Amino acid sequence: MSRVTLRGVSRSFGSVHAVDGVDLDVQQGSLTAVLGPSGCGKTTLLRLVAGFLTPQAGTIAFDDRVVAGEGRSIAPQERRVGYVPQEGALFPHLDVAANIAFGLPRAERSGGRVAEMLDLVELPASFARRSAHELSGGQQQRVALARALAPRPSVVLLDEPFSSLDASLRISTGRAVARALRAAGATALLVTHDQDEALSLSDQVAVMRAGRLVQAADPRDLYRFPVDDEVARFVGGAAILAATVTGGVATCALGSAPVHADVADGAVRVVVRPEQLALVHEGAPARVVDVSFYGHDAAVQLELPDGQRVVARGPGLDAPQAGSEVRIAIQGAVHCLPSGL
């Protein structure tokens, strides 16, 4: 499959800059999640890569072949893109085998490719003769992926493919789809507004906001080193507090913690993740405002003496009672953002 490269890609609808100067590299055989809130331009970006829309500026290349821009626009079918939409992608009157074989050359339709694809998406061979409407939502999405992969596309595009599934099916289908994409060596772009899905399934997360790409990074780096407050809060939740750095140690209302990278002495803001806040015997004082118990863990909302609120996440059964007075401290290193002054 191909590497995908976007350079300065823009597309407006009237006065709306749906996609605005986007640069993005998707390595061959890797999965990039395009993450952002509703209306930020994710689907438009996918449609530009697919060839359903033409950019007004910039270029899109599959390997070294420019498919859009520089005065040319290669038709979608010639880009050889596999597309998996939200739902309803399958032909209900055809069986699973016919659905998967749909995009294959006639000679390959009766060969082993359909069985190979069923195996790839971890569905039993016996499913071949079932009608699409006899499958669960998750199974339908796996068949939709099998159909997209069958003709060996250059790139696979998935537009919120799990959004119609309930929470547990969503997770298991997401894992199965990511495994199938990896096993096929697929270069894939997955649109989602779900941060957990983006972080857990992809090799790279591309965060969009109002048409712009604000950060593209490996999930761990995105979580550890968000570029700004919004990205920090959007991926995982965070307290962002004024702090002073001296000799690689930041001091804020929650106490002191080493900083992740080389940061000059002076005023900054630190990003503290909920799981970095621990209840301790000696630490900063706080009052428990609210506790959300989830079983495996609990989110404890705390108020500091200066009125700021932060959330600590820890083992559910050890969570304190609402109204109690506790002591808290930061565990591990913190990421610094400019002070904003």
Ligand SMILES: Nc1ncnc2c1ncn2[C@@H]1O[C@H](COP(=O)(O)OP(=O)(O)OP(=O)(O)O)[C@@H](O)[C@H]1O
């Ligand atoms: N064909 C169109 N005509 C006019 N405006 C459009 C068109 N397609 C998208 N837009 C606008 O462009 C912006 C980006 O839309 P897009 O569908 O790409 O966002 P999105 O991030 O995929 O949103 P969602 O998560 O809700 O699907 C929105 O303001 C939308 O209203």
